[in-house]
Amino acid sequence: MLTIKNLRVAINNKEILRGINLEVKPGEVHAIMGPNGTGKSTLASVIAGRDIYDILGGEVLFNGKNLLDLPVEERAAEGIFLGFQYPVEIPGVSMTNFMRTALNEQRKYRGLDPMPANEFLAKMEEKKKMLEIQAKLTNRSVNEGFSGGEKKKNEIFQMAMLEPKLAILDETDSGLDIDALKIVANGVNMLRRPDNAFVVITHYQRLLDYIVPDIVHVLFDGKIVRSGTKELALELEEKGYEWIKAGLAQ
């Protein structure tokens, strides 16, 4: 589904990603772990299409298409979803209008007619129920005045509405208490299907107690230095990132 080959990315002449290789197949959940400042969020943003980076080399293929050639909105319509670490507040744009516009533009890209209003509203209700989201979230402007937890739940809600093929969740667990974390994780688990995939970026192992990954990667200094099963996350939790550093030094 997603193939990243030797991706090298810089910002302000500083190389952040120094040769990333990653292969994500349908049905898989990947976890990317690593200390702060190693390029986790950069990787997520580059896949989604944020244009503040310089691509120095490498390629990102998504179902055979070169993602790096596509504008942000087309990547989304192809099925990429980025769950933001810091979701943006957009006063004046209602959640409903936002979601309907997004959904219908994606449908248009795929050659589908806009979703009828009643069908859309029913879908909103269904997803809200599924994610235990209160009505007030969708009656307001996008993220405006939302608490940290509400913003993250709202990301999961948007993901549920848009049904992406590949969702990249960038530190969705940061700033969440255990109840909110469970709701977010439950949402992901409910949305898992054999034909979609998730990349969960996290700093802590805690989230992985609830979203069980198939493969865990450790990103360090712009490179994936270790990949393994979920046990790698536990080992990392126990021994800390110093253990990785020590391993690299040898």
Add this chain to the structure above:
Amino acid sequence: MEEIAMLNIKDAITEHYHLNLDSIGKVDNPRIAGLRKEAFETFRLLGFPDTKVEKWRNSDLSRVLDRSYTFRVEPEPQNTNARDLFRCEVPGFDTTSVTVLNGWYLNGGKLLTTYDNGLVIGSLRAAFTAFPDLVEKHYGRYADFKSNGLAALNTALAMDGVFIYVPDNVVVEKPVQMVSLINMKEDSMIQLRNLVILGKNSKLTLVQCDDSIDDHRSFINTVSEFYIGENSHLDHYKLQNKNDHSTLINGSWFMIERNANLSSNGISLNGGFIRNESYARLNGSGSHADLLGLYLMDRNQHIDNQVFVDHAVPDCTSNESFKGILDDHASGVFNGHILVRKDAQRTNAYQNNKNILISDKAVIDTKPFLEIYADDVKCSHGATVGQLDAEAMFYLRSRGISFENSRMLLMYAFAADIVNKISIDELRNRIDDLVKKRLRGELSICDQCVLHCNAQEQRVAFNIDMSRI
């Protein structure tokens, strides 16, 4: 009709004044005649403001004074049917509508109408004779022209406009809409004068529309005086949609008495050179003024909003919020001045001006100014100038919304803040629609016109260089 030569426009106006004073001041009482004279002397002294005048530093009127304008003293024929000229369609919005054509009140010959509840709407010129006491009490009492050349010019030369009187204890249910139209066969300079009086415990919603239906260069210099009596409420809307060659000077003076309430919301959609001056005097304790504005300008258009709030007595509140989007070479000015006089304790005044510049050629000069002589006051002000938020753009696009639509959503959201404050649903929906059309590039100034004049219909669009965002 006579031509005002372009180079000595002031001399030409002087000549016009002396030549036509008899017709201009035909129905003046002695005080108004004196006022005219004094105003004319003031205009002669001050002339048109140039950029050396502090409050005109960034609004260069000379760019519209370097041409000739015609000037007329004969009324419009009363058999002109305003409905044939223009219809301001607001679905479901039932109003009492009056039209001013080229500065003259038009109503099929009926110059003053008294409604069952006592409300009077009509021609100001007719009111000079019919309501001498009201005119004596209010006319020329608020629009201070001593340091204002354009207000002086208007006071010296104005002949007609709209007169509205709401007696004590009358709540006018149906909004009154006054549409000022310019439809001339040549470039013209027009002095329009309005007087709106609300007695005690009364209420009025007034929608003031300025539209052009011709394609000529016009210079409209409007002075409106509003008196809002004790416990009364004026809900005032200005909707400005003029052609690109037009100059609109719109001075509004509000006198707000004890426990009275003003809400004034100005939406400037299109126009060549627009200058709005609002003077709100909170003259009785417990009074409140909301002054809001939204401007969407592009090409070479110029918009200038001057807002002066005078907290003259204790325990009053005011709230100013102006927002604008400027594209291409458009330029804007915001000058917000709050004066809190020495005795005006427990004043609460808020002021804000926010701008989005779409192109790097667009400019805004924003200047908040607080002048406070009391010590127990709460005042705050702020001004921002920015581009569309890149983070928000990325967020919207990452959900699959196209660049164009993301930009539109953000601009609309920015503007919606002001539009949402319109309390009449039908009017809000209509303005909301006009704003959307304006942003989408679907609004034309001939949008509402049923008269197929030979003017080329202008498309009014924001042409945005996408590479810049």
